[in-house]
Amino acid sequence: MRLMRCFVPSPLAAAAALALPAGPSAHIARVLRLRVGAALRLFDGHGGEFEAEILAIERAGVRVRVGTHHAIERESPLAVTLWQCVARAERMDWLVQKATELGIAAIVPVMSERCVVRLDEAGARRRQLHWQEVAVSACEQCGRNRIPQLHPALEFKHACAAAARITPAPGARVLLAPAGSQALSSAAQALCAAGGTLAVSLLIGPEGGLSLDEIALAQQQGFSACRLGPRVLRTETAALAALATLQALLGDFSACEAAAN
Numbered sequence: 001m002r003l004m005r006c007f008v009p010s011p012l013a014a015a016a017a018l019a020l021p022a023g024p025s026a027h028i029a030r031v032l033r034l035r036v037g038a039a040l041r042l043f044d045g046h047g048g049e050f051e052a053e054i055l056a057i058e059r060a061g062v063r064v065r066v067g068t069h070h071a072i073e074r075e076s077p078l079a080v081t082l083w084q085c086v087a088r089a090e091r092m093d094w095l096v097q098k099a100t101e102l103g104i105a106a107i108v109p110v111m112s113e114r115c116v117v118r119l120d121e122a123g124a125r126r127r128q129l130h131w132q133e134v135a136v137s138a139c140e141q142c143g144r145n146r147i148p149q150l151h152p153a154l155e156f157k158h159a160c161a162a163a164a165r166i167t168p169a170p171g172a173r174v175l176l177a178p179a180g181s182q183a184l185s186s187a188a189q190a191l192c193a194a195g196g197t198l199a200v201s202l203l204i205g206p207e208g209g210l211s212l213d214e215i216a217l218a219q220q221q222g223f224s225a226c227r228l229g230p231r232v233l234r235t236e237t238a239a240l241a242a243l244a245t246l247q248a249l250l251g252d253f254s255a256c257e258a259a260a261n
Helices: 022-032 089-101 121-142 156-166 184-194 212-220 235-249 256-260
Strands: 005-007 017-019 039-043 049-058 061-070 079-085 106-111 173-176 199-204 224-227
Touching (some): 022 049, 079 089, 089 106, 156 199, 156 212, 173 235, 184 235, 212 224
Parallel strands (some): 005 039, 079 106
Antiparallel strands (some): 017 061, 039 049
């Protein structure tokens, strides 16, 4: 049986005894109904994972003893930052979850002209914390030992400028657009041929699409408008299809890195 994996936000050390957070404790005790002595895997986001054993299941929570550290990493060699225009709640949650499974390095929620969802400062902070929790849960499920960073939401023009600073390499900023001048696969293959450390900024529009002015602004900041195929995809579908394409051509779904070495 597959061992349950738990994220612990404080640094872990072998031989330490500690109480698990409330969420994992409840899942262990009430859903999985594990017993004292059962084995777990713990990770703290700093790399690798730890063996662990349940010491006690109490009303206050589950106590465990931390065991051996294993330097296991399941991160992609391709560092993709997803600049995602904010979608409706359930779509955005699903997108964050699946993007984490696909190896995203960071996610920046973007507020664009046609975003259906509007967030004030307090609402944006609450959603950021919620999306970070979604990413943590996805890491527990998929085996990642490092949590992708969920950044605060940015207005569109500030997001474009920030992306230009984060990924200055030519061709590394991609805007997905149905009428893009080149296929995403062609842009990815050009990056692969260029070699070097791969970092990509991927910008995805909202449910209503980006306005012409927003597309022009993004292109002024060095984004290349790329298409996936002949169909217009929903925002959450487009993001995940693009991530899968990039991983297949440049990341850990690909032989590109091995060929480059």
